[in-house]
Amino acid sequence: xSSNFPVDIIVSKNVTACVIVIGxxxxxxxxxxxxxxxxxxxxDEIGIRLMHTRIIPDLEETIITTVNECRMLxxxxxTSGGIGPTHDDITSASIARAFNKELIRSAEAVALLDNYYxxxxxxxxxxxxxxxxxxxxxxxxxxxxxxxxxxxxxxxMAGVPVIMQAxxxxxxxxxxxxxxxLMTSIATNLGESALASELSKIQDAFSDVSIGSYPFFKxxxxxxxxxxxxTDESRLALLQKxxxxxIEKLGGEVID
Amino acid sequence: xSSNFPVDIIVSKNVTACVIVIGxxxxxxxxxxxxxxxxxxxxDEIGIRLMHTRIIPDLEETIITTVNECRMLxxxxxTSGGIGPTHDDITSASIARAFNKELIRSAEAVALLDNYYxxxxxxxxxxxxxxxxxxxxxxxxxxxxxxxxxxxxxxxMAGVPVIMQAxxxxxxxxxxxxxxxLMTSIATNLGESALASELSKIQDAFSDVSIGSYPFFKxxxxxxxxxxxxTDESRLALLQKxxxxxIEKLGGEVID
Numbered sequence: 001x002s003s004n005f006p007v008d009i010i011v012s013k014n015v016t017a018c019v020i021v022i023g024x025x026x027x028x029x030x031x032x033x034x035x036x037x038x039x040x041x042x043x044d045e046i047g048i049r050l051m052h053t054r055i056i057p058d059l060e061e062t063i064i065t066t067v068n069e070c071r072m073l074x075x076x077x078x079t080s081g082g083i084g085p086t087h088d089d090i091t092s093a094s095i096a097r098a099f100n101k102e103l104i105r106s107a108e109a110v111a112l113l114d115n116y117y118x119x120x121x122x123x124x125x126x127x128x129x130x131x132x133x134x135x136x137x138x139x140x141x142x143x144x145x146x147x148x149x150x151x152x153x154x155x156x157m158a159g160v161p162v163i164m165q166a167x168x169x170x171x172x173x174x175x176x177x178x179x180x181x182l183m184t185s186i187a188t189n190l191g192e193s194a195l196a197s198e199l200s201k202i203q204d205a206f207s208d209v210s211i212g213s214y215p216f217f218k219x220x221x222x223x224x225x226x227x228x229x230x231t232d233e234s235r236l237a238l239l240q241k242x243x244x245x246x247i248e249k250l251g252g253e254v255i256d
Numbered sequence: 257x258s259s260n261f262p263v264d265i266i267v268s269k270n271v272t273a274c275v276i277v278i279g280x281x282x283x284x285x286x287x288x289x290x291x292x293x294x295x296x297x298x299x300d301e302i303g304i305r306l307m308h309t310r311i312i313p314d315l316e317e318t319i320i321t322t323v324n325e326c327r328m329l330x331x332x333x334x335t336s337g338g339i340g341p342t343h344d345d346i347t348s349a350s351i352a353r354a355f356n357k358e359l360i361r362s363a364e365a366v367a368l369l370d371n372y373y374x375x376x377x378x379x380x381x382x383x384x385x386x387x388x389x390x391x392x393x394x395x396x397x398x399x400x401x402x403x404x405x406x407x408x409x410x411x412x413m414a415g416v417p418v419i420m421q422a423x424x425x426x427x428x429x430x431x432x433x434x435x436x437x438l439m440t441s442i443a444t445n446l447g448e449s450a451l452a453s454e455l456s457k458i459q460d461a462f463s464d465v466s467i468g469s470y471p472f473f474k475x476x477x478x479x480x481x482x483x484x485x486x487t488d489e490s491r492l493a494l495l496q497k498x499x500x501x502x503i504e505k506l507g508g509e510v511i512d
Contacts, residue, residue: 023468026292026309027309028300028437029293029296030297032290037282037285038285040282040284040285041285041286050283051313052312053282053283053310053311054310055311058468085449086451086455087452087467087469088459088468088469123450125449125450125452160471160472192341192342193341193381193385196342199342200342203344212279213340213343213345214281215416229284
């Protein structure tokens with residue numbers, strides 16, 4: 001079969017994701033969020049595009065509205081925070097309400113907690129961490145046993161980064177990504193304004209690569225990090241060469 | 257005039273805010289956002305409640321939709337990122353479109369840039385940073401001159417934290433906050449589950465204080481930070497006393 005299109009063009013829908021960080025402590029600035037960056041990096045690696053993030057307070061109606069909006073807009077929704085045993089941990093109950101599901105005590109989760117705690121230490125407060133919306137699939141927590149859960153395309157995880165990361169690694173096999181996003185960067189001592197015009201031309205020639213330009217201050221001097229993202233390694237290599245030539249042409253230097 | 261209400265109850269509407277972080281580099285995890293935490297802390301201090309944050313990519317339609325949604329929902333919207341001179345800096349043009357305003361070259365901004373750069377160095381790329389939506393009020397940039405801008409309740413600032421922070425301090429006097437949110441915290445070696453039940457009772461008795469419970473791992477040991485937020489210093493002092501008594505009663509210790 002003949003075609004006017006080159007055979008190597010495969011039109012594939014991007015797989016998209018959204019992160020919802022739930023917690024007053026992030027909005028108040030008391031705690032620095034680290035989960036968005038972790039999930040963003042891992043999504044790139046497994047071929048999922050993190051397109052959107054929301055940080056919201058521990059308010060039931062806000063959690064319900066946000067989860068219901070985002071799960072319609074993105075292929076995957078990852079939440080972090082609010083699944084512990086205290087009064088301010090309202091994520092599980094709110095998500096049950098968002099899905100119109102009962103919040104039930106999962107026998108499987110109780111068994112996990114029972115196995116983790118010494119005899120007699122599985123208090124009612126701890127048992128609260130076994131409450132998940134009906135029809136949830138549990139997410140393994142190798143750090144402290146209390147599981148997260150998946151309901152349709154929503155993955156509900158802990159807020160503590162070390163636990164969130166372990167949970168994310170536990171669900172990776174459930175996620176279907178596309179091509180991995182490859183990233184490379186070149187730093188230069190040129191300012192953004194000096195390279196803006198030439199860089200724009202290069203971007204036009206490489207429309208399949210996303211080129212970001214990020215100024216920095218280092219030892220009192222201004223410079224720019226040029227970050228290139230693309231799924232095709234050979235295109236990235238070609239682009240790197242062009243960018244280095246551009247820097248040289250503009251009288252700048254590539255720096256480490 | 258007599259009243260059934262105690263005279264010291266003043267019903268005041270909370271002043272609310274939303275942060276919109278604009279930048280692929282934050283979503284990809286290449287750059288760790290620091291602006292949300294900074295703005296959150298400062299908002300607490302000046303009596304504004306940071307209720308919501310979105311992190312979105314450098315996509316025109318997404319910027320327009322997000323800004324238009326958020327500026328209707330919150331008293332103040334603070335954006336960070338995308339106002340530099342390169343091809344990926346599309347925030348100013350997108351926000352002009354969101355407000356149905358022309359993007360104009362501000363004479364005032366040109367003068368600021370002209371004053372900052374050496375003679376002959378004010379290139380077309382740099383002049384792009386003087387383009388703002390019609391009717392904007394500029395935001396001073398004491399670090400590198402190129403200004404941000406305010407349009408109605410939307411404050412458009414740089415992404416680089418040191419510049420964003422300087423711009424935020426430059427707009428503080430334009431913001432009308434309510435009572436400052438005071439915050440104090442107590443750390444204990446008790447686990448969350450051990451104190452969940454008693455803490456819940458205390459929260460019920462102090463409905464005017466938001467108590468957050470945040471587990472941590474420190475030198476291999478689990479503990480909890482209890483964070484109390486309230487606008488009334490005397491209530492916070494009272495609550496601190498009760499929390500310390502609770503920790504003692506439960507056989508735990510207050511730790512630094």
